[in-house]
Amino acid sequence: MKVPFNDLARHHAGLLPEIMAEIGEVFASSAFILGPKVAGFEQRFAELHNAPHCVGVNSGTSALHLALLALGVGPGDEVVVPALTFVATAWAASYTGATPVFCDVEEDTGLMDPKALERVLGPRTKAIIPVHLYGRPCDMDAINALAEKRGAAVVEDACQAHCAEYKGRRVGQFGAAACFSFYPGKNLGAAGEGGAVLTRDETLAGKVRMLRDHGQSRRYHHGVVGYNYRMEGIQGAVLGVKSRHIEDWTERRRAVAAVYRRELAGLDGLVLPADEGPTRHVYHLFVVRSLCRDLLAEKLAARGVATGLHYPLPLHLQEAYAGLGHKKGDLPRAEAWADQCLSLPMFPEMREDEIAWVVGQCRAAVRECGC
Ligand SMILES: Cc1ncc(COP(=O)(O)O)c(C=O)c1O
Numbered sequence: 001m002k003v004p005f006n007d008l009a010r011h012h013a014g015l016l017p018e019i020m021a022e023i024g025e026v027f028a029s030s031a032f033i034l035g036p037k038v039a040g041f042e043q044r045f046a047e048l049h050n051a052p053h054c055v056g057v058n059s060g061t062s063a064l065h066l067a068l069l070a071l072g073v074g075p076g077d078e079v080v081v082p083a084l085t086f087v088a089t090a091w092a093a094s095y096t097g098a099t100p101v102f103c104d105v106e107e108d109t110g111l112m113d114p115k116a117l118e119r120v121l122g123p124r125t126k127a128i129i130p131v132h133l134y135g136r137p138c139d140m141d142a143i144n145a146l147a148e149k150r151g152a153a154v155v156e157d158a159c160q161a162h163c164a165e166y167k168g169r170r171v172g173q174f175g176a177a178a179c180f181s182f183y184p185g186k187n188l189g190a191a192g193e194g195g196a197v198l199t200r201d202e203t204l205a206g207k208v209r210m211l212r213d214h215g216q217s218r219r220y221h222h223g224v225v226g227y228n229y230r231m232e233g234i235q236g237a238v239l240g241v242k243s244r245h246i247e248d249w250t251e252r253r254r255a256v257a258a259v260y261r262r263e264l265a266g267l268d269g270l271v272l273p274a275d276e277g278p279t280r281h282v283y284h285l286f287v288v289r290s291l292c293r294d295l296l297a298e299k300l301a302a303r304g305v306a307t308g309l310h311y312p313l314p315l316h317l318q319e320a321y322a323g324l325g326h327k328k329g330d331l332p333r334a335e336a337w338a339d340q341c342l343s344l345p346m347f348p349e350m351r352e353d354e355i356a357w358v359v360g361q362c363r364a365a366v367r368e369c370g371c
Contacts, residue, residue: 038236049172053205056231060181064092077126083334114142132161165280
């Protein structure tokens with residue numbers, strides 16, 4: 001048997017008639033940029049996260065960029081980001097002219113470590129971006145306490161964490177703003193690029209709305225230098241349909257994760273994701289760790305199990321940030337995660353026989369690796 005890492009064709013198959021009907025309405029109205037489908041989706045996505053304001057944009061990267069700009073982040077400022085994340089978290093800081101400052105992660109979760117955060121905060125820290133990586137929320141109480149003491153804004157990077165919860169509350173409520181991605185493979189994905197900023201702050205939402213649309217609040221009257229970061233009508237239509245299913249898909253991901261956890265527990269040489277603690281993990285990715293990760297991935301591929309690496313090189317060691325002068329060894333826990341992480345197949349439509357196949361092949365491959 002072959003088990004793919006993700007299967008978007010299967011994900012969309014049953015939804016196509018509904019999606020096509022909604023796209024037909026976009027063509028009928030010619031509302032290709034923003035428009036009623038985007039507004040409808042914004043309202044639905046805000047409700048899903050108990051946030052009063054949602055601004056749809058054209059990617060998660062744009063969402064992060066605009067959230068920082070709206071908070072006044074700019075040249076001379078520092079923005080703390082975890083070293084283990086997708087690079088776009090740091091791009092957002094760089095785009096504003098600020099400097100990203102990389103922070104090490106917790107050994108057990110791979111998420112921003114509050115103790116490491118405390119060490120890198122300084123007088124120039126203007127914002128902190130905790131990343132709810134893999135779908136598990138960060139330790140927001142500890143991060144917010146440090147941010148408050150320092151007078152820094154918190155922007156949640158929830159690009160992988162749609163509908164995740166921390167202490168019973170959905171992400172999107174723990175900072176000045178929260179940013180989401182609707183990249184096709186995400187838990188809620190568009191038919192192309194898409195993103196959103198959630199916030200409880202009406203003024204901030206207004207700024208983001210203006211910035212996404214060429215800095216205008218009235219047509220051809222540009223109050224600030226803005227961007228063309230608007231969400232497309234077709235993406236709003238697709239996301240509107242798909243958002244009706246996100247709760248079910250999340251439960252399904254959690255069910256797959258529960259089987260993985262139960263059936264792979266106690267295997268020598270394989271570290272499972274940390275216990276969920278006070279969070280509701282939404283398993284965008286199910287990431288295990290192994291000291292012989294590359295060999296394990298190779299053996300799994302030979303046994304028909306596709307895997308992924310999220311992420312194999314931490315941000316402080318990326319060539320793009322060589323100018324910041326980091327070297328190997330600076331952030332040891334992020335580096336260990338990068339060397340050891342392996343993402344197993346995870347998508348809501350996984351069949352029972354596929355889940356069982358992954359479990360069986362994992363057990364056999366781990367034993368073969370012997371590390
Ligand atoms: C943690 C994280 N931050 C930011 C992004 C950027 O989102 P996008 O690809 O929609 O620009 C992504 C997704 O790719 C992500 O996983």
